[in-house]
Amino acid sequence: MKNYTVASLAKSIDHSLLNPILTDQAMIEGVEIAKKHQVASVCIKPYFVSMAAEILKGSGVAVGTVIGFPHGGHMTSIKFLEAQQAIHDGATELDMVVNIGKVLSGDWEFVEMDLRAVVNVCKARGAVSKIIFENCYLEDKHKLKLCEISERIGADYVKTSTGYGSSGATNEDLKLMRANVSSKVKVKAAGGIRTLDHLLEVLDLGVARVGATATVAILEEAAQRFNHP
Numbered sequence: 001m002k003n004y005t006v007a008s009l010a011k012s013i014d015h016s017l018l019n020p021i022l023t024d025q026a027m028i029e030g031v032e033i034a035k036k037h038q039v040a041s042v043c044i045k046p047y048f049v050s051m052a053a054e055i056l057k058g059s060g061v062a063v064g065t066v067i068g069f070p071h072g073g074h075m076t077s078i079k080f081l082e083a084q085q086a087i088h089d090g091a092t093e094l095d096m097v098v099n100i101g102k103v104l105s106g107d108w109e110f111v112e113m114d115l116r117a118v119v120n121v122c123k124a125r126g127a128v129s130k131i132i133f134e135n136c137y138l139e140d141k142h143k144l145k146l147c148e149i150s151e152r153i154g155a156d157y158v159k160t161s162t163g164y165g166s167s168g169a170t171n172e173d174l175k176l177m178r179a180n181v182s183s184k185v186k187v188k189a190a191g192g193i194r195t196l197d198h199l200l201e202v203l204d205l206g207v208a209r210v211g212a213t214a215t216v217a218i219l220e221e222a223a224q225r226f227n228h229p
Contacts, residue, residue, distance in 0.1 A: 002203070002204070004200065004203070004222075004226070005226065006219055006222045006223050006226060007038065009196075009199065009203075009218070009219065009222050010037050010038050010039045010040070010219055011038070011039065011040050012040065012199070012203060012207075012208065012209055012210055013039040013040055013199075013209070013210055013211075013212050013215055013218070013219075014039070014040055014041045014042070014043045014064060014093075014188070014190075014209055014210065014211045014212070015030065015033065015034040015037075015039045015041070015042045015043070015212065015213075015215045016042075016043050016163060016190070016211045016212060016213050017030040017031070017042055017043065017044040017045065017048075018043060018044070018045055018066065018069070018162075018163065018164075019213070022045070024048070024051075027044060027045070027048050027051075027052070028051070028055070030042065030044075031044070031051075031052045031055045031056060032055065033215065033216060034056070034061050034215070035055065035056055035059045035061055037215060037216070037219050038059075038060060038061060039061060039215060040061070040062060040209060041061060041062035041063065041064040041092075041093050042056070042061065042062075042063060042064060043064040043065065043066065043093070043095060043211060044063065044064070044065055045065070045066075046065045046066065046069075046082065046085070046086055046089075049063055049065050049086055049089040049090055049091045050089040050090055052090070053089065053090025053091070054090075062092050062093050062128075063090050063091045063092060063093070064091060064092070064093030064094065064095060064128075064130075065086045065091045065093075065094060065095070066094075066095045066096070066097070066132075066162075067079050067082045067083050067086065067094050067095065067096040067097070067118055068082070068096055068097045068099070068118075069095075069097055069162060070097060070134075070162040070164045070165075071097065071100055072096075072097035072098045072099040072100050072101075072102075072114075072132075072134070073099060073100070073101065076113065076114045076117050079096065079114065079117060079118050080117045080118065080121060082118075083096075083117075083118045083121040083122065083127075084121055084125075087121070087122075087125045087127050091127065092126070092127050092128060093127060093128040093130065094118065094121075094122055094127055094128070094129055094130065095130040095132055095159060095188075095211075096115065096118045096119075096129065096130065096131055096132060097132045097134065097162060098111060098114070098115065098131060098132065098133060098134065098146060099111060099114055100134055100137055100138075102114070103133075103138065103142050103145075103146065104137070104138070104142070108145060108149070111146075111149060112149050112152070112153065115131060115149060115150070115153055115155070116153045119131075119153045119154060119155050120153075122156075123154060128156045128157070129154075129155045129156050129157070130155070130156065130157035130158075130159045130188055131146065131150045131155045131157065131158050131159060132159045132160075132161065132162055132190075133146050133158065133159065133160060133161070133177075134161055134162055134165050135160050135161060135165075135169075135170070135173045136161065136165040136166045136167040136168070137165060137166070140176065143173065143176055143177065143180075144176070144180055146158070147176075147177060147180040147181050147185075148180070150181065150185060151181050151182060151184070151185055155185060156185065156186060157185065157186045157187065157188045157208070157209065158177050158181055158185060158186075158187055158188070159187075159188040159189075159190055159211070160173050160174065160177070160188070160189050160190055160191060161190045161191035162190065162191070163190050163191040163192075163211060163213075165191070167191065167192070168189075168190060168191015168192035168193070169189035169190055169191050169192060169193060169202065171201070171202070171205060174187060174189055174202055174205045174206070174207055175205060178205060178206040178207070186208035186209065187206060187207050187208060187209075188207065188208065188209040188210065188211060189202045189207045189209075189210050189211070190210070190211030191211070193210050193211075193212055193214075194212070194213075194214040194217070194218070195214070195217075195218065195221070196218050196221040196222050196225065199212070199218055
């Protein structure tokens with residue numbers, strides 16, 4: 001295990017604020033939590049990006065949001081516009097869901113075109129792109145093909161899950177994804193990572209970021225265990 005600190009662990013976390021029942025006040029509180037604990041980013045519902053950007057201005061915490069969430073079935077033109085709007089509103093990290101049905105249909109030409117549209121917006125505007133596979137619905141052959149496409153189009157991250165599928169990140173999937181993209185592409189784990197031990201476990205598999213709602217509990221446990229920031 002690497003030598004982690006509370007601060008370094010915080011910078012591995014994208015604090016997730018995507019639950020559909022979160023009120024405006026709950027999201028403000030969530031953004032303030034992210035700011036207090038100096039996590040890597042918040043991943044917030046699209047309509048709230050501009051508010052999050054205002055709260056986090058100058059804090060060093062990035063604003064992220066989702067594109068085509070949670071099933072990836074939006075028209076490509078809408079995903080493209082979503083990405084442009086999000087960046088205009090202040091997002092610097094975009095987590096885009098693949099068109100799951102198209103992946104399962106094996107329509108790889110469409111899948112690549114769909115993903116490339118958003119990744120190209122990110123490249124042009126200096127934003128970070130993350131491709132959400134939603135592995136719980138896929139076979140390994142689909143995951144491998146998505147790794148190949150993500151690498152080819154220049155995505156910054158491949159990500160396991162939305163956190164709203166039938167299951168989340170598994171160690172097997174994380175190992176597969178890490179082994180099948182180059183060092184240029186990072187891996188993000190999402191879905192079900194709620195404890196410090198689980199966070200440490202996935203980081204040791206080569207994960208660079210984790211989507212989490214249990215951020216406070218994880219970092220408080222880290223502070224107690226490590227007894228240093």
